Amino acid sequence: MSARRPRDFWTWVLVAVLAILAVLLVWPLAGIFKASLTDNRSGAFTFANYVRVLTQPFFQTALTNTLIVGIGGMLGATLIGVPLAVLTTRFAISGRNFLSTVAALTLVSPPFIGAYAWIMMLGRNGFVRAAFEDIGIEIPSIYGFFGIILVFSLKFYPFVFLMTSAALRTINPTLEEAAVGLGAGPARRLFQVTLPLVTPAITSGALLTFVLSIADFGTPAIVGGRVRVLATTAFNLFTSEMGGNPGLASSVSALLIAVSAAVVVLQRWWAARRNVESALVRRPAPRRLGPLASLGAHAACYLIAFAGFLPSLVVVWTSFRKTSGPVFVPGFGVDSYAKILREVPQVIGNSAIYSLVAVALITVVGTLVGYILSRRQTRLSATLDAGLMIPYLVPGVVLGLAFTVAFNAWPLELTGTATIIVLMLFVRRLPYAVRSSATILRQIRGTIEEAAISLGASPARAFAKITLPLMVPGIVSGALMSFITAINELSSSLILYVGRTMTMPVRIYLSVLDGEFGTAAALSTILLAATGIAVYTVLHVSGRNESALA
Amino acid sequence: MARVDIEEVVKTYGNVRALDGVSLSIASGEFFTLLGPSGCGKTTLLRTIAGFNAHDGGHIRVDGTPIDDVAAHRRDMGLVYQDYAIFPHMTVSENVAFGLVTRRKPRAEIEERVRRVLDLVQLGPLADRLPQALSGGQQQRVALARAMVINPRILLMDEPLSNLDAKLRIELREDIRTLQRSLGITTIYVTHDQEEALVVSDRVCVMHQGRVHQVATPPEVYARPATLFVASFVGAMNLFADLAVDAAGNVTVAGVRLRVPALAGRTRATIGIRPEDVVLDGPDDGAPSLSFDAKVERASFAGRELLLRLTAADSTGLAANSYRPDPSAVPQPGQHARARLPLSRLHAFDPATGARIGTGA
Ligand SMILES: Nc1ncnc2c1ncn2[C@@H]1O[C@H](COP(=O)(O)OP(=O)(O)OP(=O)(O)O)[C@@H](O)[C@H]1O
Ligand SMILES: [Mg+2]
Numbered sequence: 001m002s003a004r005r006p007r008d009f010w011t012w013v014l015v016a017v018l019a020i021l022a023v024l025l026v027w028p029l030a031g032i033f034k035a036s037l038t039d040n041r042s043g044a045f046t047f048a049n050y051v052r053v054l055t056q057p058f059f060q061t062a063l064t065n066t067l068i069v070g071i072g073g074m075l076g077a078t079l080i081g082v083p084l085a086v087l088t089t090r091f092a093i094s095g096r097n098f099l100s101t102v103a104a105l106t107l108v109s110p111p112f113i114g115a116y117a118w119i120m121m122l123g124r125n126g127f128v129r130a131a132f133e134d135i136g137i138e139i140p141s142i143y144g145f146f147g148i149i150l151v152f153s154l155k156f157y158p159f160v161f162l163m164t165s166a167a168l169r170t171i172n173p174t175l176e177e178a179a180v181g182l183g184a185g186p187a188r189r190l191f192q193v194t195l196p197l198v199t200p201a202i203t204s205g206a207l208l209t210f211v212l213s214i215a216d217f218g219t220p221a222i223v224g225g226r227v228r229v230l231a232t233t234a235f236n237l238f239t240s241e242m243g244g245n246p247g248l249a250s251s252v253s254a255l256l257i258a259v260s261a262a263v264v265v266l267q268r269w270w271a272a273r274r275n276v277e278s279a280l281v282r283r284p285a286p287r288r289l290g291p292l293a294s295l296g297a298h299a300a301c302y303l304i305a306f307a308g309f310l311p312s313l314v315v316v317w318t319s320f321r322k323t324s325g326p327v328f329v330p331g332f333g334v335d336s337y338a339k340i341l342r343e344v345p346q347v348i349g350n351s352a353i354y355s356l357v358a359v360a361l362i363t364v365v366g367t368l369v370g371y372i373l374s375r376r377q378t379r380l381s382a383t384l385d386a387g388l389m390i391p392y393l394v395p396g397v398v399l400g401l402a403f404t405v406a407f408n409a410w411p412l413e414l415t416g417t418a419t420i421i422v423l424m425l426f427v428r429r430l431p432y433a434v435r436s437s438a439t440i441l442r443q444i445r446g447t448i449e450e451a452a453i454s455l456g457a458s459p460a461r462a463f464a465k466i467t468l469p470l471m472v473p474g475i476v477s478g479a480l481m482s483f484i485t486a487i488n489e490l491s492s493s494l495i496l497y498v499g500r501t502m503t504m505p506v507r508i509y510l511s512v513l514d515g516e517f518g519t520a521a522a523l524s525t526i527l528l529a530a531t532g533i534a535v536y537t538v539l540h541v542s543g544r545n546e547s548a549l550a
Numbered sequence: 551m552a553r554v555d556i557e558e559v560v561k562t563y564g565n566v567r568a569l570d571g572v573s574l575s576i577a578s579g580e581f582f583t584l585l586g587p588s589g590c591g592k593t594t595l596l597r598t599i600a601g602f603n604a605h606d607g608g609h610i611r612v613d614g615t616p617i618d619d620v621a622a623h624r625r626d627m628g629l630v631y632q633d634y635a636i637f638p639h640m641t642v643s644e645n646v647a648f649g650l651v652t653r654r655k656p657r658a659e660i661e662e663r664v665r666r667v668l669d670l671v672q673l674g675p676l677a678d679r680l681p682q683a684l685s686g687g688q689q690q691r692v693a694l695a696r697a698m699v700i701n702p703r704i705l706l707m708d709e710p711l712s713n714l715d716a717k718l719r720i721e722l723r724e725d726i727r728t729l730q731r732s733l734g735i736t737t738i739y740v741t742h743d744q745e746e747a748l749v750v751s752d753r754v755c756v757m758h759q760g761r762v763h764q765v766a767t768p769p770e771v772y773a774r775p776a777t778l779f780v781a782s783f784v785g786a787m788n789l790f791a792d793l794a795v796d797a798a799g800n801v802t803v804a805g806v807r808l809r810v811p812a813l814a815g816r817t818r819a820t821i822g823i824r825p826e827d828v829v830l831d832g833p834d835d836g837a838p839s840l841s842f843d844a845k846v847e848r849a850s851f852a853g854r855e856l857l858l859r860l861t862a863a864d865s866t867g868l869a870a871n872s873y874r875p876d877p878s879a880v881p882q883p884g885q886h887a888r889a890r891l892p893l894s895r896l897h898a899f900d901p902a903t904g905a906r907i908g909t910g911a
Contacts, residue, residue: 008621447635450602451693453622454629455649455700462623465648469639 009460010376013368014384020365021387023412024427028402029257029394035405036250049251059233063255066214066229069148070259073213076153078206081160084304086190087297089168092286094298099305100165103158106308108531110488110505112218113524114151116512117311118142119223120318143225151223152213154308159212160205167201168194207267211260215395217491218505222512230256231397235495238401246405253398261393312528319521326516336518344507344519348526351504354418355487358425362486363479365426366433367471370478371463373434374441375449388431399428400495416498424496425486432485433478440474441467480534487530552613552703552736553578554599559608561594561760568594569605570760576738577752581730583739585747586757587783592740595757596706599738601625612703628697628735632709634689636681642692643668643677649700667699670729687718694726698733705730705737711746723750744784748772756780774897778820778904781897787822788868792901795819803891804842804862812898812908819907820899827895828870830858830887840891844868846881856880860889 039046053059084103088096121128122142129139140146195202217231224232230252237249289297322331323339340348369388372381391399403424407414414420444467452462490505497506504523511520554576561569568591576582584592597603599610601622609616617625628649637645643664650660668674671691681689690710697705710726711719727750730737741747747754748768755765756779764776775781782789793801799814800807801821813819834841844860856875860868868889881887898907 445633445635447631447633448637450600450622451629451631451635451696452637452648452652453602454600454625454627454706455696456623456626456652457648458621458623461652466637 009458009463010372014372014376014378014380017365017369017372018380018384018387021384021390021427024423025387025390025394028399028406029390031405032250032253032398032402035246036254038247040245040247046247049247050254052248053251053255059252062228062230062233062252063259065145065227066231066256066259068145069152069220069227069229070210070214072145072149073152073156074206074210076149077156077160077209078202080153080157080304081205082164082195082202084157084161084301085164085168086194087301089165090194090286091297092288092294093301095302099301100162102305102309103161105312105532105535106155106305107158107162108484108488108535109155109312109528110218110490110524110531111151111155111216112222112490112505112509112512113315113527114155114311115147115219115222116508116517116520116524117314117318118147118151119512120314120517121310122147123223141225142223144223144227147223147225148220148227148229151219152209152216154311155219156209156212157304157308159208160202163201163205164198167198204267207263211263211267211392214256214260214263215397217395217397217494218509222509230259231395231491234401235397235491238404239495249401250405253401256398257394260395264389264393315521315524315528318517319525321518321521323518326518328518336522340519340522344502344523346500347502347504347507347523350418350501351487351527354422354425354501354503355483358422358429358486359479359483361422361426362430362433362482363475366430366478366482367437367468367475369430370434370437370439370441371467374438375446388434391428391431396428396489396491397495399424400492403492404495416501418501421493421496421501421503424492425489428489428492429482429486432482433475436474436478436481437471440471444470477538480538484531484534488527554704554736554738555609555611555614556595556599557609557611559595559598559605559610561591561598561603561605567760569598571608572757572760572762573608574755574762574765576736578736579734581727581737581739581750581752583741583747583751583754584757585741585744585754585784588742590757591760592742592757593708594760596708596738596740599704600627600629600706626700626702627704627706628700628702630690630693630697630705630707630710632712634681634686634693634713636684636689636692636696638681641678641680642673642684645681645692646696646699648696653700663699667695670698671695671725686714687722690714690722691725694729698729698735701733702735705735706740707737708740709742710739712741712743719746726750748784756783758783774906776906778822778899781822781899781906785824786869787824787897788828790821790866793819793821803840804844804866804868805864806840806842808838808840808893810893810896810898810909816900816907818901820901822897822899823891823895825857825869825871826873827892828868829890829892830870830872832890834890838893840893840896842889843886844889846883846885846887848883849881851875851877851880858887860887862889 036049037045037047039048084099087093088099093099119142120126122139123129124141126142129141132139142150214229215231217235220227220229220232221235234249234252234256237245237252288294319336320332320334321328321336322333323329323335369384373385394402403420404415406412407420414423449462449467452466453459457465488505489503490509493503493506494509497503504527508520508523508527511517511523554574556572556574559569559572560567570591572591572595584595586592594603598605601617601620605618609618611617612625637648640648646664646667647660650663655663664677665674668677671694673688673691673695676684676688681692684692690713693710707726711722714722723746739750748771751768753765753767754771756763756771758779764771764780766774766776771780771784775784775787778789781787790803793803795801795810795813795816795818798809799811799816800809801813801819803821810819810821842862844862846858847861848859850857854873856872858870858872858881860870862868870889893909896909898909899905900907
């Protein structure tokens with residue numbers, strides 16, 4: 001027996017990346033679990049935190065609320081997304097591409113901006129509410145479940161919409177025609193043939209929105225009012241003025257991880273059962289509708305798209321309103337922009353620098369990891385693949401807490417540094433780049449790299465000279481997607497920032513809490529613009545459709 | 551130029567033994583072909599030699615030196631793939647120059663060598679094209695030029711022609727053979743096309759289920775197949791399976807007895823004869839043979855040859871071919887003919903192991 005595959009460049013990359021993930025994910029999360037099992041004062045081992053979290057009404061309410069907003073967001077997004085998908089794929093709706101683009105833009109705009117835009121419309125002094133009050137109509141206040149679920153539904157429906165319409169477009173139309181041949185009317189056909197066929201796609205999309213809804217911190221923090229969810233509870237326990245309660249905060253975090261892990265596993269299971277219908281033969285032709293029905297269908301589609309996009313419009317509009325001190329006065333101007341440049345210019349720089357540095361790291365590591373996962377399948381790489389699921393499972397608040405606990409002492413004392421924020425962005429958004437590099441690699445044949453090696457190029461050189469140049473489109477869109485999510489990151493930054501390292505989302509959040517809507521709007525507009533440019537570039541570079549963003 | 555020795559190489563995927571103890575020696579400058587049905591392990595063996603598959607046991611030596619632990623990029627072997635594996639983002643000349651650039655050759659030398667090899671494969675005028683603008687045959691020539699320009703010690707080709715149409719395949723295989731001869735590169739060539747293997751090779755290795763069944767020159771493989779598998783895979787053969795052999799070495803086919811000296815002392819044997827060795831209605835030269843009457847079931851006239859299906863009285867089936875048939879005297883179904891199977895043309899195999907026992911050419 002002789003030695004087997006010589007350890008090459010890729011073995012070292014794999015080991016290095018596993019080490020990085022161990023330090024940035026496993027260790028901090030282990031710290032959280034340890035803290036959840038430790039008595040705050042004596043440091044002794046205890047189950048008391050879990051007992052309290054599971055038995056005290058205070059926490060039970062938070063868990064219940066989390067499930068309510070999760071299920072509410074999921075149902076809302078599904079009830080909006082599925083009809084929109086059916087309408088746009090099955091009927092002649094003009095401007096279909098426009099609708100998909102708007103949906104994609106809705107998807108990438110930060111959720112807390114949605115929350116705060118709705119406050120400006122329907123909050124205590126909201127202008128829409130005020131307008132209705134003027135004519136004597138009382139609209140319920142946005143704060144509470146209604147607001148949270150409204151924001152989630154309008155924010156996350158694009159996932160369900162894009163996934164469902166992709167599935168609807170690949171159904172073999174002969175199945176539907178067969179149903180008609182058997183005498184089924186249009187409604188029967190829709191509910192008994194078409195929708196069951198796309199159920200896996202709907203379910204995947206719906207479960208994804210559930211996971212995102214329960215993990216979201218900004219929305220319940222801004223429009224939640226008295227409704228506490230697990231994410232906000234953990235945050236408050238940890239940062240409370242009274243010195244915090246790391247043990248309890250950690251066990252709440254553990255509970256949150258458990259809930260999303262359960263759902264993500266479920267979602268994966270559903271996703272694995274998809275693709276039954278992918279052997280598409282012929283696209284079904286969209287049906288023409290009668291004039292009245294057509295009008296109704298168009299109105300519904302555009303109304304949904306508009307409602308989802310409305311927060312962004314409101315934010316941009318608000319940012320250009322004239323202000324006098326903290327209050328708006330009639331007329332337009334750039335007062336709010338002048339103010340942020342005067343008072344908080346460094347948050348813009350911070351956001352830009354942190355995101356760009358994180359994205360640079362993500363791009364390099366993500367490209368290499370994507371390569372390993374698609375070309376070097378070993379037991380170690382399977383471990384890596386599984387490890388990359390963790391960022392999807394762990395809400396930002398929880399990972400933020402974990403970082404604070406893990407990196408506040410020797411050997412890695414990073415509290416209050418920019419490094420800790422960059423590392424957080426890196427580890428949270430790495431999976432995006434990995435996924436898109438693995439995807440493009442599937443379109444590049446492995447033999448061309450072997451050909452280069454047989455011509456004398458080392459594995460590293462063959463990768464750099466041959467595979468890498470061909471991966472560029474995938475790498476760029478992965479980088480842009482991680483940039484979009486990195487620059488909009490709120491929850492973990494909110495836990496990790498100190499004055500010097502404040503980012504735009506954090507500043508926006510604090511401004512909203514302080515009622516400084518002009519500042520918040522101007523910063524949000526800058527974020528939206530950066531996001532919009534990135535999205536535009538993704539669509540152009542990848543040459544793919546909007547589902548590339550989902 | 552190099553000699554390759556493969557010793558007891560084993561490669562398993564899970565519980566599939568893709569290479570089950572393969573031993574081969576390939577002489578310097580030889581055109582050596584691995585031939586076998588799909589899934590028999592040809593690609594696996596080739597990739598193992600190239601260094602892309604780690605083998606689980608055995609050794610590979612080049613000029614006597616073991617290369618088991620040498621990384622693929624240090625093995626100095628040119629590789630040509632079935633799917634060409636042309637670098638899509640480089641022009642034809644950049645593709646061909648890649649190995650030389652990697653070896654840090656001086657620019658002038660690179661240009662000169664690239665130009666020469668492109669002329670050799672008749673691609674000179676296309677040097678600046680991108681691969682997308684080339685036909686399949688042209689792409690395969692680029693792949694060939696790219697592998698040869700580095701003067702590899704060994705040239706490995708995995709079904710390089712199987713994606714091309716029949717006419718181009720014949721043309722290109724002649725080109726490959728001519729180039730290989732003139733450069734004298736030791737070449738290991740993989741194909742599942744037996745005709746291609748017989749035409750181009752110095753020696754052929756017939757593989758089946760990860761094992762070597764025979765290594766021999768093309769005429770030898772055809773005339774003296776080493777196993778039942780080789781007999782049926784290379785060319786066609788009538789097989790009379792698992793016949794009883796009496797103490798004197800007699801076997802009975804279609805009710806006719808014949809003493810086959812090679813079978814003395816055996817109890818069972820499988821006897822075979824190639825369709826073109828069956829003599830129909832020919833003069834009897836008195837040499838030992840199996841002769842019986844047979845009825846023509848089907849006759850197919852194919853120009854150069856005539857393919858016949860016959861059955862004997864006891865319904866033993868027999869295929870017979872004759873070359874340069876008389877178009878005006880094609881036998882009709884139902885017609886009778888005297889079939890003679892000369893002893894000197896018979897092949898005998900051990901039905902249990904499939905190994906050749908003897909007889910014939
Ligand atoms: N990466 C792999 N994983 C598992 N099994 C494999 C792998 N590669 C090859 N095999 C198995 O090993 C055996 C030999 O495969 P190989 O590719 O060498 O066949 P081949 O002779 O080249 O066939 P073909 O003419 O179809 O190319 C087959 O049974 C195949 O299924
Ligand atoms: Mg093969």
